[in-house]
Amino acid sequence: MDPNLSFEELLTGVSFASAGSGFDPLTPLISGVFPIPKQMEYFRECKKRLESVIGKQRTEEHIKKAVFFISAGTNDFVVNYFTIPIRRRSYTTLSYHHFLMQHIKQFIQDLWSEGARNIAVAGLPPMGCLPVVITINSENAFLQRECIEKFSSAARDYNLILQNELHFMQTNLSNSRAKLTYIDTYGPLAYMIQGQGKFGFDKVDCGCCGSGYIEASFLCNGNSYVCSNASKYVFFDSIHPTEMAYYTMFKASRATIDHIINH
Structure with missing residues (x-):
């Protein structure tokens, strides 16, 4: 969103992230930030800008070699599902996982349609260990600060489903040379x-x-x-x-x- 973004910066890598967003369309509405489909629009605009400078063929090759890193989902649970009861009225935790997966798969499909071939998707961290989650969900948060298992369990289940979905999509896209990779954030943060x-x-x-x-x-x-x-x-x-x-x-x-x- 920097109006002074140079072509060189655009060519070497930019972030389309909007803090507080998520895969669930309700999440960015709660936080008042850009939804992921809007971020996709901005990527298409940047792609056109690349084409205007280096041409369509070179842009396509550049995008094919680029790595696209997707990291979202925590806000869907911490800000949305477990905090505001709207989604809980219609979805169990498991069905909400699958609801999010539909949006993730659509986003990956949209990136693939725009030429992305190297896509890395980060899993959820141990959400129950986030300080704010401990504070809000503990009876005596200032004396006894322990991770909230309900949140971390939801993250583990989500990560397993995500890995299975990425594997399935990878199999279906095998002829396109697309590479979908899962990045584990839960394990390293939990170890720390x-x-x-x-x-x-x-x-x-x-x-x-x-x-x-x-x-x-x-x-x-x-x-x-x-x-x-x-x-x-x-x-x-x-x-x-x-x-x-x-x-x-x-x-x-x-x-x-x-x-x-x-x-």
């Missing part, structure tokens, strides 16, 4: 939380910003208290990991990412 000292983390159940229990988005701003060493925390605010935690997750997924890029 469970074995905090092993990875050099002192704090795993609260964030570095503010009280660390509930602040995120505009509640975590330039005037907020920030811990002296964020690298000692798994979470920066009550939802998002720190740079160090992300780097540790990246290292855990490095072999998978290298395989996508080099094959």
Whole structure:
């Protein structure tokens, strides 16, 4: 959305993400952000811009070689399903998983139709261990901070279904040289939380910003208290990991990412 985005930046990689969005069309409405189909529209606009500079054939080749990374879904559960009762009136947790899968598959299909051939899809993290989830769903959140199993269990079930769906889609797209890859975020983040000292983390159940229990988005701003060493925390605010935690997750997924890029 940067009006000063240069062609060189567009050519080397951009993010279409909108914080607070999700696969469920209701989720971005709750947060007042761009829905994923709108992000798809912006990608098509960027594709046209590429074509205007390097031509249609070179653009198609460029897109075929590019890696498309999709990471969404947490907000569908934390902001939407488990917080607001609208979807729970119509969907069990399992049927909601499948509802989301239909939107994920459509999004992947749309990317494939636009020429994308290397698509990586991140699974859900252990949502029950997010500081904000612990705070909101614990009887005494400031004294006893333990992961909320209901949320983490939903993430594990979702990840299994997602992997099966990606495998099925990969089989159906085998003749198109498309490569759909699952990126595990649950395992690496859970390992960091469970074995905090092993990875050099002192704090795993609260964030570095503010009280660390509930602040995120505009509640975590330039005037907020920030811990002296964020690298000692798994979470920066009550939802998002720190740079160090992300780097540790990246290292855990490095072999998978290298395989996508080099094959």
